[in-house]
Amino acid sequence: MSSEDGPSKKVSRKPRYSRFTQQELPACKPILTPALVIGILMCLGIIFIPIGLLALSASENVVEVVDRYDDVCIPSTDQKVGFIKDPATNKTCIRTFTIPKKMRKPVYVYYQLDNFYQNHRRYVKSRSDRQLWNPKAESSTTPCDPEGQTGDGKPIVPCGLIAWSLFNDTYMLSKNDAALQINKKDIAWRSDRTHKFGSNIYPKNFQNGTLIGGGKLDESIPLSQQEDLMVWMRTSALPTFRKLYGRIETDLEANEKITVTIQNNYNTYSFNGKKKLVISTATWIGGKNDFIGKMYMAVGGTSIVLGVIFSLLYVFKPRPLGDPSYLSWNKSPTLD
Numbered sequence: 001m002s003s004e005d006g007p008s009k010k011v012s013r014k015p016r017y018s019r020f021t022q023q024e025l026p027a028c029k030p031i032l033t034p035a036l037v038i039g040i041l042m043c044l045g046i047i048f049i050p051i052g053l054l055a056l057s058a059s060e061n062v063v064e065v066v067d068r069y070d071d072v073c074i075p076s077t078d079q080k081v082g083f084i085k086d087p088a089t090n091k092t093c094i095r096t097f098t099i100p101k102k103m104r105k106p107v108y109v110y111y112q113l114d115n116f117y118q119n120h121r122r123y124v125k126s127r128s129d130r131q132l133w134n135p136k137a138e139s140s141t142t143p144c145d146p147e148g149q150t151g152d153g154k155p156i157v158p159c160g161l162i163a164w165s166l167f168n169d170t171y172m173l174s175k176n177d178a179a180l181q182i183n184k185k186d187i188a189w190r191s192d193r194t195h196k197f198g199s200n201i202y203p204k205n206f207q208n209g210t211l212i213g214g215g216k217l218d219e220s221i222p223l224s225q226q227e228d229l230m231v232w233m234r235t236s237a238l239p240t241f242r243k244l245y246g247r248i249e250t251d252l253e254a255n256e257k258i259t260v261t262i263q264n265n266y267n268t269y270s271f272n273g274k275k276k277l278v279i280s281t282a283t284w285i286g287g288k289n290d291f292i293g294k295m296y297m298a299v300g301g302t303s304i305v306l307g308v309i310f311s312l313l314y315v316f317k318p319r320p321l322g323d324p325s326y327l328s329w330n331k332s333p334t335l336d
Contacts, residue, residue, distance in 0.1 A: 029327075108280050127160035184228070197230055
């Protein structure tokens with residue numbers, strides 16, 4: 001640059017001033033005095049303890065019957081896996097239990113599995129959501145390996161280990177020699193029926209391989225109506241879980257004997273899993289669950305105890321408070 005042009009201008013990187021960028025906007029900056037902390041703790045206790053009592057009361061009002069059957073619905077033999085895999089064996093099992101208290105409709109029927117890790121990373125990823133909804137994505141089976149295609153290269157619909165391991169035990173309930181109808185309609189989430197599983201997608205080549213994982217699907221029914229599959233494919237986060245099997249749309253009276261005819265088809269013996277049939281009512285909090293109520297009670301009780309301790313310390317060992325006028329945000333800005 002020639003000297004005639006004069007000295008070059010220095011470019012400033014300083015941002016334009018604003019109260020937002022300089023963090024000078026009005027803000028609430030409470031000072032946690034002992035009285036304020038004690039008041040907050042006492043309020044938490046007063047609020048949380050009644051909520052905990054309500055939750056516990058609602059949980060206690062749930063009537064629930066749990067019957068484990070995997071250990072009794074199989075001959076006492078060391079060849080349990082061979083028995084359950086043999087299609088020629090009779091897997092019918094009859095169980096009887098008594099209703100402890102009146103169960104008002106709707107009565108929910110669940111199956112419960114223990115020691116089944118649906119949250120395993122490879123298991124959770126073994127599915128193709130595009131294939132379940134888009135008829136043009138039938139061949140999109142890459143995420144489903146090794147259950148993506150048949151031996152001759154045909155796509156499996158639905159593909160993946162989740163669908164392949166579909167639960168296939170069945171239950172037939174009766175009382176006084178009269179059948180109890182189990183309503184299996186609308187047991188899946190509405191979003192699954194309308195957005196995740198297509199009404200024009202039908203099962204193809206499903207469970208046609210040499211290794212059968214679980215239940216089969218009716219190839220004449222679209223996936224949007226296969227609600228047992230939808231319930232199963234909404235994977236659980238914990239190794240012990242329940243999934244909805246159906247609803248009984250009638251009251252069950254106390255001391256009534258219920259007979260259940262079980263087809264014990266599902267193999268949990270290979271991994272020491274457990275199978276249970278659960279019949280339960282529900283309240284505003286859902287099924288039987290004491291954990292939420294106990295946690296509210298624990299948090300509320302802890303808050304009350306801490307509030308009392310802090311109150312005693314404040315009364316018997318008070319400490320002088322600092323002058324809040326010395327806090328930086330209370331000082332008047334000095335001008336240079």
